[in-house]
Amino acid sequence: MEQNDIMEKIVSLCKRRGFIFPGSQIYGGLSGTWDFGPLGVELKKNIKKSWWRALVYQRDDIVGLDTSIIMNPSVWEASGHIQGFSDLLVDCKECKKRFREDIVKQTCPECKGALTQSKQFNLMFKTFVGSVEDSTSTVYLRPETAQGIFVNFKNILTTSRKKLPFGIAQYGKAFRNEITIGNFIFRSREFEQMELEFFVQPGEAQRWHQYWIQERLLWYQRLGIKKEHLIVRQHEKKELAHYAKDCYDIEYFFPMGPSELEGIANRTDFDLRQHSKISGNDLSLLDEKTNTKFFPYVIEPSGGVDRALLAFLIDAYSEEIVRGEKRVVLRLHPSLAPVKVAILPLLRNRPDIVELAKNIKNIFPGNYYVVYDDTGSIGRLYRRQDEIGTPYCVTVDVQSLEDKKITVRDRDTMQQERIHIENLKEYLDKKLE
Ligand code: ATP
Numbered sequence: 001m002e003q004n005d006i007m008e009k010i011v012s013l014c015k016r017r018g019f020i021f022p023g024s025q026i027y028g029g030l031s032g033t034w035d036f037g038p039l040g041v042e043l044k045k046n047i048k049k050s051w052w053r054a055l056v057y058q059r060d061d062i063v064g065l066d067t068s069i070i071m072n073p074s075v076w077e078a079s080g081h082i083q084g085f086s087d088l089l090v091d092c093k094e095c096k097k098r099f100r101e102d103i104v105k106q107t108c109p110e111c112k113g114a115l116t117q118s119k120q121f122n123l124m125f126k127t128f129v130g131s132v133e134d135s136t137s138t139v140y141l142r143p144e145t146a147q148g149i150f151v152n153f154k155n156i157l158t159t160s161r162k163k164l165p166f167g168i169a170q171y172g173k174a175f176r177n178e179i180t181i182g183n184f185i186f187r188s189r190e191f192e193q194m195e196l197e198f199f200v201q202p203g204e205a206q207r208w209h210q211y212w213i214q215e216r217l218l219w220y221q222r223l224g225i226k227k228e229h230l231i232v233r234q235h236e237k238k239e240l241a242h243y244a245k246d247c248y249d250i251e252y253f254f255p256m257g258p259s260e261l262e263g264i265a266n267r268t269d270f271d272l273r274q275h276s277k278i279s280g281n282d283l284s285l286l287d288e289k290t291n292t293k294f295f296p297y298v299i300e301p302s303g304g305v306d307r308a309l310l311a312f313l314i315d316a317y318s319e320e321i322v323r324g325e326k327r328v329v330l331r332l333h334p335s336l337a338p339v340k341v342a343i344l345p346l347l348r349n350r351p352d353i354v355e356l357a358k359n360i361k362n363i364f365p366g367n368y369y370v371v372y373d374d375t376g377s378i379g380r381l382y383r384r385q386d387e388i389g390t391p392y393c394v395t396v397d398v399q400s401l402e403d404k405k406i407t408v409r410d411r412d413t414m415q416q417e418r419i420h421i422e423n424l425k426e427y428l429d430k431k432l433e
Pocket of ligand 1: 176178185186187188189190191192193260261262263302303304305306307308
């Protein structure tokens with residue numbers, strides 16, 4: 001399959017099946033915003049759940065947090081975002097369009113007009129708190145979730161009684177007034193991040209940095225992304241963000257070329273030191289051995305939920321010919337699949353079969369998403385479930401009325417197994433574990 005084709009196919013599948021729609025679509029949209037439909041919201045939730053499970057539930061050295069999107073503006077002064085979170089932009093003198101300097105050559109990519117000198121453009125969205133709209137009430141929508149973690153460092157330390165090395169994990173919305181958006185949900189203006197700030201002794205930062213690069217790579221692989229579709233790239237000195245001493249990107253081979261999925265930075269003690277200085281609250285720790293104060297270093301794996309979602313979709317997408325017909329399958333990892341099980345009646349005009357199928361759905365208490373569908377012929381229903389990545393379909397037929405057995409069909413192998421209804425839940429629970 002051509003690489004460009006695959007993006008088009010994913011965009012169309014997402015729209016057709018209810019994963020992702022353009023934001024505010026009935027008003028002509030708002031560029032850089034996307035809405036997640038019934039399947040998209042499930043996939044997104046499952047990604048965040050898997051991340052949380054791997055970082056918070058399966059370890060003892062990380063706790064979770066959920067902080068405000070709007071913060072005291074001093075936070076962004078201390079973090080350097082007011083001064084330094086900007087892109088160099090150029091304007092086209094002819095068509096007046098604006099571009100990031102690093103992605104254009106000498107002339108405008110749209111009309112070939114001459115470009116202006118570049119100037120800095122801050123990426124933070126501004127708004128106001130309260131009823132007066134002036135500089136004293138200006139606040140920002142957070143461009144990263146990380147600062148909520150740094151300003152709560154002492155709160156977490158005293159309430160969770162953690163000792164170095166330990167981490168704080170948070171996912172949530174972030175906003176950037178990106179100038180060049182595109183490649184579907186790869187770069188948008190409102191997106192979600194999953195960020196871990198892992199606090200370590202300064203002398204151990206390098207070792208933990210390498211550790212987290214490997215951990216994060218394995219996370220993507222465990223959830224089904226092919227190893228050969230991921231690479232790790234170290235940032236050049238000139239690329240480093242103002243707070244970073246060293247940074248590695250985990251890149252995925254997206255159709256437009258290898259691009260960042262997640263950045264893993266050594267933020268040093270920059271943020272804790274800055275917040276101590278600007279807020280006047282000392283965020284340093286005491287080294288009990290030497291009785292001196294020090295600021296921990298921070299290793300930060302920072303990934304995008306939306307970018308991960310796009311990579312998971314692209315990697316899972318496959319087309320094959322089965323009995324002369326094209327079969328589209330999303331081979332999503334079962335823990336990511338939006339729908340885990342679909343219950344399908346073989347004959348939708350037989351009330352007894354329909355009733356049994358609906359009753360079977362009630363066996364599942366809601367631990368995972370199970371749907372009932374009778375809106376097409378069985379062939380069509382299977383195709384629909386394959387296309388949205390449902391790992392198991394359960395089919396109820398005439399025979400089921402007699403022997404209380406149903407057929408479980410595996411999405412990947414298409415193999416079918418006859419299972420007694422009594423054993424179905426346990427059978428699927430085990431498969432989906
Ligand atoms: P890029 O170089 O692609 O603009 P970045 O280096 O600015 O990204 P970071 O500041 O490291 O990104 O943010 C961490 C993660 O947040 C990124 O790896 C990406 O997954 C996600 N992310 C950042 N900006 C966007 C965006 N505009 N849309 C979607 N996801 C984003």
